[in-house]
Amino acid sequence: MNINATIIGQSIAFAFFVWFCMKNVWPPLIGALNARQKKIADGLAAAEQATSDLEHAKEQAAAQLEQAKEEARGIIDQANRRASVIVEEAKDNARTEGERLLTAARAEIAMEENQAREALRTQVTTIAVAGASKVLGQKIDLAAHGELVDQLAAEL
């Protein structure tokens, strides 16, 4: 219970311990604590950033999806319009082609009819001449009566 030199010894020990703690114990520990604190804060900030980025990306994706749908709708509309145009064109083409074919056929028919008529006419001429010569008993001079016969034939 007496105050004695222990007080000096203890003061020295105390000073040494505090010095040791100040040099070798406190700085690394508090450094690690602060570093971890910063790490966690950074991590949380990054997570927050990531969440907002995700939100943003989702919005962007939704917007892009909407745009794509819009475009697709446009393309489909366009395609539909184009298809109907093509169908119309095809119909028109077919119609004109048909008409053309029809006309050509008619022309051919007409031509063949004419040819047939021509041929018939020639033959009829010959027959008429033969018939007439037989009836007259004499040869009709084709050259002399050709004009008459041709007139006849033309009347057929």
Next chain:
Amino acid sequence: MSANTASGYIKHHLQNLTYGQLPAGYERADGSLLGQATWTLAHSAQESSDMGFWAINLDSMIWSIALGLLFLLPFRAVAKRATSDTPSGLQNAVETVVEFVDNSVRESFHGKNPVIAPLALTIFCWVFFMNLMDLLPVDWIPGLASVAGVPYMKIVATTDPNITMSMSLSVFGLMLFYWVKEKGISGFASDMALHPFTSKNPVLKVALMPVNLLLETVSLIAKPISLGLRLFGNMYAGELIFILIGMIGYFQLPLHFGWAVLHILVITLQAYIFMTLTIVYLSMVHESH
């Protein structure tokens, strides 16, 4: 040794193991006379006090240094491989203490000082460990020491006023040092002489100086004394109760348990109070009135 009577038992438990010099012609406790001045262990309270100032309480020194190392070495081991990644095991425990101390320092000290936080950590842990020895049954270690031929062994270093006063006086020294360092001699003098009573009138101001000086001196001196004696008084009283409980036979078991449970609170609280007051005193001298 007079450990057989009740008062002998108590005195024996409250006596430090003192090593010092006894003068020539001194009559020892066992009746022998010393032929010449001798360095030796005190064998009674009387011998211990007759050794004067230049004696040392071996048990206080050994236990306090051992417990200081018990605090510093594990902390140093953790500090060496401290990482900011996931901490594990001991690092967790150490970091809890460090963070607790750091928060206490931040709460009451706002300046910049590299000493205060490690100082607070050292005080808290060291005082806590020294107080913790209080929870060991009072007869174990002194009993073992007696068997080994050592007359006294007081294991709770904080029940020795030398230990607590040396810490509080060291804190007081730091306080004066930072006071002068932060504010200069003139700032120190004006803090001492111009507060708490002050006046615009120069004559009155000078007249109030002695009063202020007296008040400030008393309050200044009271700080280290109350700081050291508070810890000493609490631990000494607690130890004394443990010793008294130790004397009452088998009924001591529940009583001892109850008192020990209460003391878990007391030893932590005293360590915390010592640390907090240290921080408060040191932050006082950093701030202007």
